[in-house]
Amino acid sequence: MQAFTRMKGVAVALMRANVDTDAIIPKQFLKSIKRSGFGVNLFDQWRYLDAGYPGQDASTRQPNPEFVLNEPRYTGAQVLITGENFGCGSSREHAVWALDDYGFRAIIAPGFADIFHNNSFKSGLLPIVLDQAIVNKLASECESSEGYQLDIDLNAQTVTTPDGDVYPFEVDSFRKHCLLNGFDDIELTLQQRFRIEEYEQARKQSAPWLFDTPV
Amino acid sequence: MAGKTLYDKVWDAHVVHQQDENTVLLYIDRHLVHEVTSPQAFEGLQLAGRKPWRTSSMLAVADHNVPTTNRAGGIEDPISRLQVDTLDANCDTFGVVEFKMNDLRQGIVHVIGPEQGATLPGMTVVCGDSHTSTHGAFGALAFGIGTSEVEHVMATQTLLQKQSRNMLISVDGQVGPGVTAKDIVLAIIGKIGTAGGNGCTLEFGGDAIRALSMEGRMSVCNMAIEAGARAGMIAVDDTTIEYLRGRPYSPTGEVWDAAVEAWRDLKSDDDAVFDEVVHLDATQIEPQVSWGTSPEMVTSVNGSVPDPASDEFANKREGIERALEYMDLQPDLPVQDIKLDRVFIGSCTNSRIEDLRAAAAVIKDRKVADNIKQAMVVPGSGLVKRQAEAEGLDTLFTNAGFEWREPGCSMCLAMNADRLEPGERCASTSNRNFEGRQGQGGRTHLVSPAMAAAAAIAGHFVDVRHF
Numbered sequence: 001m002q003a004f005t006r007m008k009g010v011a012v013a014l015m016r017a018n019v020d021t022d023a024i025i026p027k028q029f030l031k032s033i034k035r036s037g038f039g040v041n042l043f044d045q046w047r048y049l050d051a052g053y054p055g056q057d058a059s060t061r062q063p064n065p066e067f068v069l070n071e072p073r074y075t076g077a078q079v080l081i082t083g084e085n086f087g088c089g090s091s092r093e094h095a096v097w098a099l100d101d102y103g104f105r106a107i108i109a110p111g112f113a114d115i116f117h118n119n120s121f122k123s124g125l126l127p128i129v130l131d132q133a134i135v136n137k138l139a140s141e142c143e144s145s146e147g148y149q150l151d152i153d154l155n156a157q158t159v160t161t162p163d164g165d166v167y168p169f170e171v172d173s174f175r176k177h178c179l180l181n182g183f184d185d186i187e188l189t190l191q192q193r194f195r196i197e198e199y200e201q202a203r204k205q206s207a208p209w210l211f212d213t214p215v
Numbered sequence: 216m217a218g219k220t221l222y223d224k225v226w227d228a229h230v231v232h233q234q235d236e237n238t239v240l241l242y243i244d245r246h247l248v249h250e251v252t253s254p255q256a257f258e259g260l261q262l263a264g265r266k267p268w269r270t271s272s273m274l275a276v277a278d279h280n281v282p283t284t285n286r287a288g289g290i291e292d293p294i295s296r297l298q299v300d301t302l303d304a305n306c307d308t309f310g311v312v313e314f315k316m317n318d319l320r321q322g323i324v325h326v327i328g329p330e331q332g333a334t335l336p337g338m339t340v341v342c343g344d345s346h347t348s349t350h351g352a353f354g355a356l357a358f359g360i361g362t363s364e365v366e367h368v369m370a371t372q373t374l375l376q377k378q379s380r381n382m383l384i385s386v387d388g389q390v391g392p393g394v395t396a397k398d399i400v401l402a403i404i405g406k407i408g409t410a411g412g413n414g415c416t417l418e419f420g421g422d423a424i425r426a427l428s429m430e431g432r433m434s435v436c437n438m439a440i441e442a443g444a445r446a447g448m449i450a451v452d453d454t455t456i457e458y459l460r461g462r463p464y465s466p467t468g469e470v471w472d473a474a475v476e477a478w479r480d481l482k483s484d485d486d487a488v489f490d491e492v493v494h495l496d497a498t499q500i501e502p503q504v505s506w507g508t509s510p511e512m513v514t515s516v517n518g519s520v521p522d523p524a525s526d527e528f529a530n531k532r533e534g535i536e537r538a539l540e541y542m543d544l545q546p547d548l549p550v551q552d553i554k555l556d557r558v559f560i561g562s563c564t565n566s567r568i569e570d571l572r573a574a575a576a577v578i579k580d581r582k583v584a585d586n587i588k589q590a591m592v593v594p595g596s597g598l599v600k601r602q603a604e605a606e607g608l609d610t611l612f613t614n615a616g617f618e619w620r621e622p623g624c625s626m627c628l629a630m631n632a633d634r635l636e637p638g639e640r641c642a643s644t645s646n647r648n649f650e651g652r653q654g655q656g657g658r659t660h661l662v663s664p665a666m667a668a669a670a671a672i673a674g675h676f677v678d679v680r681h682f
């Protein structure tokens with residue numbers, strides 16, 4: 001996994017509640033059997049005026065000039081500021097892959113949908129929960145000052161604005177540890193192989209119906 | 216000490232190790248797999264030189280990309296075909312049981328798991344699909360996971376998890392005739408909102424839930440995710456046990472008896488404490504229709520589209536305005552005046568035999584209205600389809616002007632050829648009315664199967680109770 005320690009980058013605000021995974025990456029792009037290449041189709045229906053389909057030549061697309069990510073001042077944005085319940089809908093990790101592939105490293109919202117929140121850690125994309133009032137404040141600062149950058153320090157668990165305002169955020173200690181070090185979850189879990197085997201043996205005795213399945 | 220909730224019981228039974236204060240290594244009993252969210256996980260496994268920990272826990276099926284017509288012709292779209300072929304190849308390589316496209320048992324993953332008895336009470340069930348919550352109807356702890364977690368489960372049979380909070384949703388009293396499980400769950404989401412269940416496992420209880428069949432309970436748990444919860448659960452009772460008796464994967468003989476004894480305890484203790492309790496009065500629930508682009512944007516079939524300008528929506532105004540613009544609806548328009556272009560009966564919410572029976576019962580010998588371009592019925596599995604045909608439901612549907620299709624996800628998310636054209640309006644028995652969900656620019660109204668069938672005949676929404 002990609003490690004996350006500290007970053008400073010351009011922020012962009014997309015202040016809508018309930019941005020769902022169909023909006024983040026529409027289903028026609030889920031047909032890919034790869035993990036990469038989803039960035040050009042991030043927010044496809046909002047970002048382009050023409051209909052998107054897999055395998056299209058991106059240079060022929062018509063960007064929607066009204067969509068915030070298409071404004072030149074947000075080129076290279078790395079921090080997304082957004083509304084409540086971001087990432088609701090399907091379990092598709094493609095949503096995280098698309099955000100990551102586009103270049104986002106962190107997302108700030110008053111709340112995230114549960115599966116999306118989980119998924120984002122797996123790609124080293126940091127979801128940060130802050131109070132609605134703070135998120136609103138960051139969003140309006142971001143909109144009113146060009147080149148607005150946020151400094152995010154995972155170790156200190158803080159978001160710092162260009163004015164020097166510092167907002168602390170919570171993060172689960174285990175996840176923080178994995179993210180700071182870029183650990184591979186599977187490798188870590190397999191170090192406990194003996195525990196899983198032990199559990200399995202005991203369960204086979206107490207609940208054998210969970211194990212004998214015909215084909 | 217207070218008793219345990221159903222969720223706590225299943226959770227506790229699956230803790231392999233407490234990693235730290237919050238994080239637990241949780242054992243997974245059943246892993247369902249489909250073609251969209253698994254290729255990158257299988258690839259990851261292969262790249263790392265790993266093998267699945269326990270292939271007998273896995274059951275795979277292709278459902279999202281499969282065509283619902285002319286199966287013999289194979290999959291036309293090369294990208295869809297590659298995804299399904301990749302699943303076939305991965306299952307062959309690793310020895311995972313898969314119901315291939317032309318297997319009679321093929322169908323939507325959340326229909327076939329229970330149908331086969333592969334979902335059992337007290338299990339932890341996962342799938343790279345958010346509607347895995349469906350399986351909670353059996354008193355299982357079932358939730359959707361992302362592809363990295365799919366790989367984690369394949370490689371280790373476990374997941375790193377944080378315990379969620381407990382929320383009880385009690386639907387008290389009984390619903391009236393013509394009001395179904397779908398209406399109950401839409402009413403719940405309308406009440407608590409799409410973020411209402413965030414961080415919680417929902418337990419659905421109360422008389423109205425107890426009275427539901429397993430099909431109905433699955434429809435309710437299916438949409439727990441739409442209420443923001445990862446999982447929904449319903450306690451085990453005789454209905455659960457009778458449904459499972461004799462299914463291909465269900466235990467038999469003495470093991471069955473032992474299992475049933477253990478399953479009887481899968482309910483929340485009387486003195487269990489929930490973090491939150493929500494009550495709904497079942498007698499007040501009317502057939503529901505969604506009017507917006509989020510499942511919480513729902514009202515009674517006798518209601519109207521809301522007016523965002525009214526005070527009660529002050530803090531939601533913008534969202535409602537956006538939704539009405541997308542849906543091309545005027546404030547205060549009576550729901551029954553909404554005219555439709557297409558009708559879709561299917562999806563993991565409502566494509567089981569009981570759903571098809573309910574839809575067929577509405578039709579009698581009437582015909583689909585002239586303004587409906589297409590009305591289709593997509594059974595949830597090959598076995599559901601066969602059963603429906605044995606009961607003559609297919610003839611009823613086709614005589615009325617419905618198309619009778621092969622099983623799969625179909626127009627629930629329009630990954631195969633079935634989709635709405637821009638601007639088209641559809642009454643759908645699926646679970647999501649997001650922008651573009653059923654096709655770019657398409658407009659979805661969520662309803663029960665009976666309401667969808669009645670809408671197909673009338674050409675607009677009608678109250679199925681007076682139809």
Ligand code: SF4
Binds near residue numbers: 645
């Ligand atoms: S029927 Fe719809 S919601 Fe269910 S698994 Fe298929 S695509 Fe997902």
